[in-house]
Amino acid sequence: MARQIAHVLHLAEGPHSVVQVLPFSAGAHGMPSSITLLDFLDAPRAVYAEGYGTGQLIESPAEVQAATLAYDLLQAAALSPAESLSWLRSELEDLRT
Structure with missing residues (x-):
């Protein structure tokens, strides 16, 4: 380690x-998978969500907005x-x- x-x-x-x-003291975060926010110069933001044995590119504006909010909340709770x-x-x- x-x-x-x-x-x-x-x-x-x-x-x-x-x-x-x-930290664990922040409590359960509820994020079901890891996500990567993808920003491009010539295209809207997208999200890549990854779980056990699967990955998905998300381009729906509503889903991208929800994932971005989830990321922002995790970042705010983190050190x-x-x-x-x-x-x-x-x-x-x-x-x-």
Whole structure:
């Protein structure tokens, strides 16, 4: 686990990654799958939803709006990027001692 956390910390230092931890204390989030918000220069936003053994591209404006809201609510409940990195560093230190 220590190597995995160290790898996440390394990736978070790059210019293209933002890491936010959603602690268990935030409660159940209700997101049934992982989603990726896809923004394009010449097309409307889309969502890629992924579950066990399946993936789906969602382009319906109403469904994209609902997924975006769900993402925004998760992001608001999560630790800030700075707090998340601090939490990960603390967890890493605990694992190494």
